[in-house]
Structure formats: structure tokens, C-alpha cells
Amino acid sequence: MSARMRGLVLAAALVFLYLPMLLLIIYSFNESRLVTVWSGWSVKWYGELLRDQQMIGAIWMSLRIAFLAATAALVLGVLAGVALTRVGAFRGKALLGTMITAPLVIPEVITGLSLLLLFVALGQLIGWPAQRGMLTIWIAHVTFCTAYVTLIVAGRLSEFDHSIEEAAMDLGATPLRTFFQVTLPVISPALIAAWLLAFTLSLDDLVIASFVTGPGASTLPIVVFSSVRLGVSPKINALATILIVVVMAGVLTSLWLMRRYRRRQQLI
Amino acid sequence: MDDSSDNDSAAVEPAATAGPDVVLRMRGLRKEFDGVAAVADVDLDVHRGELFALLGGSGCGKSTLLRMLAGLETPTAGRVELDGTDITRIPPHLRPVNMMFQSYALFPHMTVADNVAFGLKQEKRSAEEIRARVDSLLDLVHMRSYASRKPHQLSGGQQQRVALARSLAKNPRLLLLDEPMAALDKKLRMQMQLEIVDIIEEVGVTCVMVTHDQDEAMSMAGRIAIMNAGKIMQIGAPAEVYEYPSCRFSAEFLGSVNLFDGIVTHSDGATVQLSSQGLETPLRVVSAMELSDGAQVTVAVRPEKITVAAEPPPGGFNVAHGCVEDLAYLGSHTVYHVRLDGGAKVLAQDVNMRHVGERRFTWNDPVYLHWQAASGVVLPA
Numbered sequence: 100m101s102a103r104m105r106g107l108v109l110a111a112a113l114v115f116l117y118l119p120m121l122l123l124i125i126y127s128f129n130e131s132r133l134v135t136v137w138s139g140w141s142v143k144w145y146g147e148l149l150r151d152q153q154m155i156g157a158i159w160m161s162l163r164i165a166f167l168a169a170t171a172a173l174v175l176g177v178l179a180g181v182a183l184t185r186v187g188a189f190r191g192k193a194l195l196g197t198m199i200t201a202p203l204v205i206p207e208v209i210t211g212l213s214l215l216l217l218f219v220a221l222g223q224l225i226g227w228p229a230q231r232g233m234l235t236i237w238i239a240h241v242t243f244c245t246a247y248v249t250l251i252v253a254g255r256l257s258e259f260d261h262s263i264e265e266a267a268m269d270l271g272a273t274p275l276r277t278f279f280q281v282t283l284p285v286i287s288p289a290l291i292a293a294w295l296l297a298f299t300l301s302l303d304d305l306v307i308a309s310f311v312t313g314p315g316a317s318t319l320p321i322v323v324f325s326s327v328r329l330g331v332s333p334k335i336n337a338l339a340t341i342l343i344v345v346v347m348a349g350v351l352t353s354l355w356l357m358r359r360y361r362r363r364q365q366l367i
Numbered sequence: 368m369d370d371s372s373d374n375d376s377a378a379v380e381p382a383a384t385a386g387p388d389v390v391l392r393m394r395g396l397r398k399e400f401d402g403v404a405a406v407a408d409v410d411l412d413v414h415r416g417e418l419f420a421l422l423g424g425s426g427c428g429k430s431t432l433l434r435m436l437a438g439l440e441t442p443t444a445g446r447v448e449l450d451g452t453d454i455t456r457i458p459p460h461l462r463p464v465n466m467m468f469q470s471y472a473l474f475p476h477m478t479v480a481d482n483v484a485f486g487l488k489q490e491k492r493s494a495e496e497i498r499a500r501v502d503s504l505l506d507l508v509h510m511r512s513y514a515s516r517k518p519h520q521l522s523g524g525q526q527q528r529v530a531l532a533r534s535l536a537k538n539p540r541l542l543l544l545d546e547p548m549a550a551l552d553k554k555l556r557m558q559m560q561l562e563i564v565d566i567i568e569e570v571g572v573t574c575v576m577v578t579h580d581q582d583e584a585m586s587m588a589g590r591i592a593i594m595n596a597g598k599i600m601q602i603g604a605p606a607e608v609y610e611y612p613s614c615r616f617s618a619e620f621l622g623s624v625n626l627f628d629g630i631v632t633h634s635d636g637a638t639v640q641l642s643s644q645g646l647e648t649p650l651r652v653v654s655a656m657e658l659s660d661g662a663q664v665t666v667a668v669r670p671e672k673i674t675v676a677a678e679p680p681p682g683g684f685n686v687a688h689g690c691v692e693d694l695a696y697l698g699s700h701t702v703y704h705v706r707l708d709g710g711a712k713v714l715a716q717d718v719n720m721r722h723v724g725e726r727r728f729t730w731n732d733p734v735y736l737h738w739q740a741a742s743g744v745v746l747p748a
Binding site for chain 2 (some may be wrong): 281
């Protein structure tokens with residue numbers, strides 16, 4: 100394929116992927132009340148958005164859930180990653196390795212439904228959770244975010260030169276100190292990347308959250324989805340633009356961190 | 368763990384026994400992986416202050432042996448004693464043993480100074496003490512001006528110096544070097560070999576190194592153990608191991624060698640005489656071995672001990688006649704591949720004292736090979 104053809108194919112693919120988003124971003128600056136009719140540049144819908152208490156509340160809720168879910172998933176994912184790559188053989192290791200990635204391939208609807216059934220059954224059996232809300236969404240998000248974090252951490256640990264950890268122990272560090280003073284700092288770029296990815300995934304999730312949510316706990320995607328069903332307000336365009344920017348920033352930062360880390364590793 | 372008290376106890380210990388001062392003692396040390404022995408019942412003594420090399424090909428068990436000394440592998444059976452204390456089951460972080468890893472294993476997120484200080488910080492020493500010790504170590508390896516660099520900003524040789532300084536930081540009673548030169552290019556190797564030996568001698572630490580490179584082992588170590596298939600084949604000073612191989616394996620492993628199979632015809636405790644098929648004359652070897660007539664043995668002769676001549680040499684032993692089949696000019700010397708009349712092939716090395724134009728022999732020249740009785744070694748069959 101000639102260089103020109105390659106360029107064309109690449110451009111076509113990028114247009115296909117990003118044209119809708121680009122249109123959305125442009126229309127978020129539309130002056131008109133009607134989403135599909137262009138009538139001039141304006142930032143008034145961003146102002147409208149900031150005055151919408153329900154929207155602001157949902158953003159705040161989503162950010163809190165995403166932060167807590169990413170953090171909990173990071174802790175669990177690191178533990179699982181260490182178990183899979185550092186502990187040596189144990190009973191059920193292959194099973195753990197396969198099952199931990201299952202949430203990546205199981206349809207979200209099924210994950211959401213099964214979690215809902217679990218919470219309802221638990222509520223009836225032991226009275227907890229008494230009602231669904233932020234806590235249940237958080238638990239649900241931790242389950243699938245952990246899978247992603249585990250994959251990233253286990254991948255990083257398995258390509259990590261084990262003799263660095265042996266050197267730390269040889270120099271008098273206990274296994275625990277070795278983990279905190281050597282292993283974690285060395286893989287920290289991967290940890291940040293994994294956390295950012297988990298944060299973004301949690302922020303994006305609509306399906307699972309709408310299954311396990313309850314009264315008073317509306318995340319941003321839920322609010323957006325329900326308000327769009329009543330008719331699209333240009334406010335949504337403004338909100339979507341902000342979301343795209345935030346999510347892209349998160350993904351790009353995590354990619355950049357991973358790449359920088361890899362380049363450094365090669366230099367050693 | 369406490370260095371000062373160790374020195375005291377070492378001084379108090381009576382030096383009654385005349386033998387060498389053994390620091391490290393391995394007895395029946397064995398390591399199996401999935402039922403296969405990587406190290407098979409090794410008994411070995413390492414003396415105080417010496418640089419001891421474990422030499423062998425890949426998979427001979429030398430690295431596993433070293434890792435057991437560091438505590439990174441647990442022996443299947445046997446015992447390791449350091450200064451008379453059994454350390455077989457002591458985990459690596461509690462052993463007064465430090466290792467320089469093959470890949471150096473520097474901590475990539477720490478500066479040179481922090482790398483060297485890492486071991487000292489684990490002992491909770493005061494900040495001033497650590498700083499002084501790190502400075503003196505970096506002076507020792509000539510890396511003081513690089514103290515604030517990160518490992519990825521250093522060259523291979525510099526990384527090695529830092530790794531050496533880090534492994535010496537805690538004044539280990541035993542220093543382990545795992546293939547110390549493997550990651551360096553050839554030119555740097557020679558220089559670093561001498562430098563590392565100088566530093567280790569200056570510090571006076573007992574050292575065990577592992578290598579597959581015989582030049583490295585011979586130039587650095589005071590004593591060498593040749594390993595094969597998890598066993599130690601021979602132990603001795605470099606010259607001893609090279610000149611007097613005790614078995615076929617160590618004769619062939621170190622350098623090149625000519626082996627002649629023969630049958631003993633005479634043995635008097637000073638020399639052994641043999642007859643060998645395909646040789647003009649009997650073989651005569653200086654050897655104190657008492658061998659019965661008719662015994663099957665092998666005689667090893669190094670190529671550089673064999674002289675090449677056009678005329679039949681005087682004497683009536685250790686002479687072979689053949690044709691130059693091949694020759695390799697190596698600058699300082701020439702290696703002749705001589706096909707004997709009996710069909711065997713013998714290597715002979717001739718030092719090039721003249722210019723090449725005056726080379727004495729060329730392809731297909733008939734030549735006589737001869738060596739002194741003291742040059743051969745009898746290997747038990």
C-alpha cells in the first residue's frame with residue numbers, strides 16, 4: 100500500500116470514529132434551543148449546565164464513586180496481580196487467573212442483573228444492604244474495575260526483573276519492605292495508569308449502575324440518559340464535551356505514563 | 368548481623384589448626400528442581416579473604432549453588448556454614464552475605480547514592496553514618512561524582528561499579544558475584560576484571576564468583592572449582608587446574624588439550640611409561656601415580672607444550688610423526704593441526720618469534736612432534 104493510500108485509510112478511520120464526537124463538541128457551542136439547528140456561537144449552555152443542581156449533584160456523585168471504586172480496585176488488583184505473578188504455585192492459581200478477567204467479557208447487562216439479584220437476596224437474608232444506592236454502585240464498579248487493574252498490574256509485574264526484588268532482600272529488606280520500597284515504586288507508573296483507567300471506566304458506566312442504583316443515587320450517565328429520553332437539551336452537549344475532555348485526558352495520561360515507563364525500562 | 372562483634376569473635380577464636388582458615392563450608396549441599404538435581408551433594412570449603420570462582424558451562428548448577436549461598440534458593444539437603452554458624456535456613460535478608468547480580472539489579476527509581484545506601488537504611492543507622500559510608504564506598508569505586516544520577520543515566524561499567532559498591536556497603540562476611548562481566552563488552556571486561564579484583568582485595572572480603580568464562584575465572588580468582596552436572600570436578604589454583612587436570616572433563620574444559628589413550632608398560636612412582644597406538648615411540652610422563660602394568664589410562668598434553676620440528680628429535684619417547692593438515696595463524700602464535708600417521712589429530716602451538724614470511728611449516732609438510740616427560744599429565748581412565 101502506498102503512503103498516500105495509508106494516509107487516506109487512516110483519515111477515513113479517524114473520521115468514522117471521531118466525527119460524531121466532533122459534531123457534538125461543535126454543537127455544544129450552538130446558540131439555538133434546538134439541538135439540530137445551528138444559529139450561531141455561544142457558551143450559554145455551559146452556564147445553564149452549571150446552574151442545573153440535579154446535573155451538578157450527579158457529577159459530584161459520579162466523581163466520588165469513580166474515585167472510591169478506582170482506589171479500592173487498585174488495592175484489590177495489586178493483591179491479585181502479586182498473587183498471580185509472585186507467590187509461586189498455589190491451588191487454584193489458574194482458576195483465579197481466568198476468573199479474574201471474566202468481568203471483561205461478560206455482558207454488562209448480565210453483570211448488572213446478577214449484582215442486583217445478589218443485593219436483593221442479601222437485603223432479604225441479612226438486612227444488608229438495606230437499600231440500594233451509592234454503596235451498591237461502588238461495590239459493583241469495584242468488581243469490574245478490579246479485573247482491569249489486575250490485568251495491568253500482573254502484566255507489569257511479570258515483565259519486571261525479579262532480581263531487583265532479590266537484591267533488595269539480599270541487602271536486608273524484609274519481603275514486606277521490599278514490596279513497599281522497591282516493587283511498588285518501580286511499578287508506580289503502571290499503578291497510576293491502572294487507577295486512571297478504572298476511574299474512567301467507573302465514570303462511564305451506565306448499564307451496571309442503572310441496575311444496582313436506588314433512590315437518590317443517580318450517577319451522571321443515568322441522569323444524562325434519562326434526560327435525553329425526554330428530549331435532548333443542548334445542555335447535554337455541553338456536558339458531553341466536558342466529559343469527553345476529562346476522559347480523553349485520563350486515557351492519554353495513562354498511555355503516556357505507560358509509554359514513558361517502558362522507554363525508561365529499556366534504557367536500563 | 369552486627370559487624371563489629373563478628374570481628375571480635377573472629378579474633379578471639381584460636382587459630383590452633385594449621386590448615387587454612389575456612390569461612391564458608393558446604394556439606395552435602397543438594398538442590399533438586401522437579402526431582403532433577405541441579406546441584407548434587409557438593410562439599411566445598413572457601414578460605415578467608417580469597418576470591419573463589421565456580422566455573423562451568425550453562426546448566427552446570429553453579430548459579431543455583433551461588434543462589435543457595437545468598438539464601439535465594441532453599442537447599443533440598445545439606446548444610447551451609449558461615450564462620451561455623453549454620454545459615455542453611457536463614458532467609459536472605461538476615462544473612463551477612465551480599466550479592467552482585469548479573470544484571471546488576473540496581474533500583475531504577477533511586478539515585479546512585481540511594482542505591483548504595485539502601486542496605487544501610489535497612490539497619491536503621493544514623494543519617495550521618497550512612498552518608499559517610501556511602502561517600503567512602505563511592506570513592507572506592509570512583510563514582511562519587513555520579514552520586515545523584517539515576518541508573519539509566521550510567522554506562523554498563525558505571526552500573527557495575529555502583530552494584531559493587533552497593534553489595535559492599537554492609538561489610539558482608541561473604542560477597543557473591545554472579546557472572547560479573549556478562550553484561551559488559553569485551554574491551555571493558557579486561558579492565559573491570561582487574562579493577563574489581565583490586566577493590567575486593569582492598570576491602571579484604573571473602574568472595575565467591577560464578578562464571579562460564581575461563582579467562583575471567585583464571586585472571587580473577589585465587590582458586591577455581593570446575594563444575595559439571597551439579598558436581599565439582601576439580602578444585603585448585605588456576606595454574607594447578609590448568610597444568611594438572613585431575614580428570615578428562617577439566618582437561619578439556621579449560622583450554623584445548625591433546626589426549627592419548629595408552630596402556631601402562633612401566634611405572635616406578637616417578638615416571639610412567641605407556642605404549643599408545645599410532646605413536647612412533649612410547650609415551651613417558653612424570654607422575655607419582657603407582658599404576659599396574661597393563662592399566663588403561665589417558666595422557667593429556669597441552670598444545671603449547673608440544674614442539675614442532677622437521678628432524679626427528681633425540682630421545683626415544685613422546686615423539687609423533689604426521690602431516691600439517693591445517694594451520695591457524697593467530698598473530699602471537701600459530702596453531703598446527705597435525706594428522707598423525709596413525710590417523711589421530713594433534714594440536715601443536717608454536718610461538719611466532721620470527722616474521723610470518725619465515726614461517727617454518729606450511730600445509731602438507733611432514734613434521735615431528737615432541738614434548739617433555741614433565742609436560743604430560745596422566746588422567747585416570
